[in-house]
Amino acid sequence: MTTLDSRVDEVAQEIANWEAAQQENLLQKLVDLNYRRGLKELSEKIQNRLRAEGKLDQSVDEIFAELAHVRKKLPTVNAL
Numbered sequence: 001m002t003t004l005d006s007r008v009d010e011v012a013q014e015i016a017n018w019e020a021a022q023q024e025n026l027l028q029k030l031v032d033l034n035y036r037r038g039l040k041e042l043s044e045k046i047q048n049r050l051r052a053e054g055k056l057d058q059s060v061d062e063i064f065a066e067l068a069h070v071r072k073k074l075p076t077v078n079a080l
Helices: 002-016 020-052 060-073
Strands: none
Touching: none
């Protein structure tokens, strides 16, 4: 792990020497990559859940209709 940590330190030092616009560009790319990774992980979790429930072949409209039905059954909370 020390080797990885030292490599991270080297890369960070190199990035610190970049112009601000280059650093901002890198940060934006990291944000975008992490966002996409999060969406992919969420998609996989949803697919796995639908597969486990035997609903993977269900249409989007059917899924949303079922969700609407479940929401109607939930008790409503009065707004203050």
